[in-house]
Amino acid sequence: MKTIKLFERVGSFAENKDVARDIRLKEIIPTVESGKDIVLDFSRIDAATQSFIHALISDLIRKYGNEILDKISFKSCNENVQKIIMIVTEYMQEGN
C-alpha cells in the first residue's frame, strides 16, 4: 500500500490541476498497475475544488471502471472535501 500526502504537494487549498494530473500519472497509476492499494491523504487540506479532484481521480474510474474505488482510500478528508469527492465519483460512475 502506498500513501500520498497531498498537503505537501498542494498546500491547504487543493486547486492546482496540473499537480493533480502529475500525481495521478506518476504515482497513482503506477501503484494501481503494480497491484497495490493507494491512500490519498488529505490531512491539513481544508478545501479542494471539483476540478482538482476530477483531475486527480476521474480518469482512473474511466480507465479501470468503478472497481478502482476499492483500491483507493481517501484519508482524513473534511466534510466539504468528502462531498466534492462524492460529486466527482458519482458523476463519473453515472456517466459510464
Place this chain on the structure above:
Amino acid sequence: MKLYLPNSTFIGNIDPFLKNIDFSEKDKLEITANSKWIVVHPVVLSMVAALGLSVNPKNIACDTLTAKSAHYLQRMGLFKFLGIESGINIAEHEPAGRFIPLTQIKNSQELSRFIEEMIPLLHLQPNQVDPIRYVVSELVRNVIEHAGSQTGAIVSAQYYKKSNRIAIGIVDTGLGIKKTINQSHYALNHLDALRLALIPGITGTTKKEGGTEYNAGAGLFFIKAIAKVNRDFFMIYSGDAIFKLLKSGPDKLFADPFRDRHSASVNLPIWNGTVVGVDISLNETKAFSELLDLIRNVYSKTVKERRKARYKKPKFI
C-alpha cells in the same frame, strides 16, 4: 475603441455601460468618465484593463478625471495597468481589508500564488473564504486552459462594507465561450453557448459524459450555484450576449440556467473573450457544505437524465 465610465455601474445595471462601448479602431482606446462620481464594479475595471493591454499606451487617451471618487481607479491600479498618467495624486496605502487591485494571471503557478496572497488582503473569516477562493480558482483556470488569451486573465475584487459583500471581476480577451463550446457541441449563437457552458457536464473539450481526464465541464455551474444559493448576482458576457443571474427567492438549483431567475441580452457590442462578474454576500453565505449537497443532487440527476436520453429505443414493429 471608446468607453465611458458612468457614475455607477454594478452587475444589476451594467447593460448601458456595455451597450455604449465602441470596439472600432482597435489600436486606440479612449476613456471618458462621469465628471462628478465614478463607482464601478471590479468587472468593469478588469474589462478596461484587458482592453488597454491590447493597445500601445501612447494610443490610450484618458480624460483628466475630476470625479471625487476617481482616486479609487488609481488605487485599483488601473492607470499603472494601462501605462498612463492619471493626473491624480493620492497617498498610496496598503490595500489590506479592502480590495484586490487589478492583477494579470497568465499561468497555473501565478494563480496558485495569487490565491494564497488574495485571502489575507480581504481579511475574511475562515467560513467566508471557501466560496471566494473557489470562484477565483475555477474561473481563472478556465481562462488559462480554454480561453487561448495572450494576456491571460485580468482579475480584481472589492469588499463593500455597507453591503458586506465581495465583488469579483475576471476578464479575458481570448476565444470566447461560443468558439470554445463549439469545439465539441453546437451552439447556435453566443447566448446559446453561454447556456451550454453553464449546464453541468458540458465542456468544449469533449462530447463524452464526465468530460476528459482534465475537464469535467462543471466549473461555471459551480460558480453559478454559489451565486444562486447565496442570492448573489452573477454575470457572464461573451460575444454579443450576456447572461445575468438575478437575485432570487427560492434556493432551488437548476441545471439549466434559463430556468433560474435571470436576464439575457443579445446584440451587444461584441466582446472577443469572456467577462465574468460575481458578487458574494458575506451576510447570507450559506454553509459551503449545504451548497455542495445541492450541487451533488442536481449534478447527479442531470447526468442520469442525459444518459437516459441517449438510450436506444426498442423498435416495435
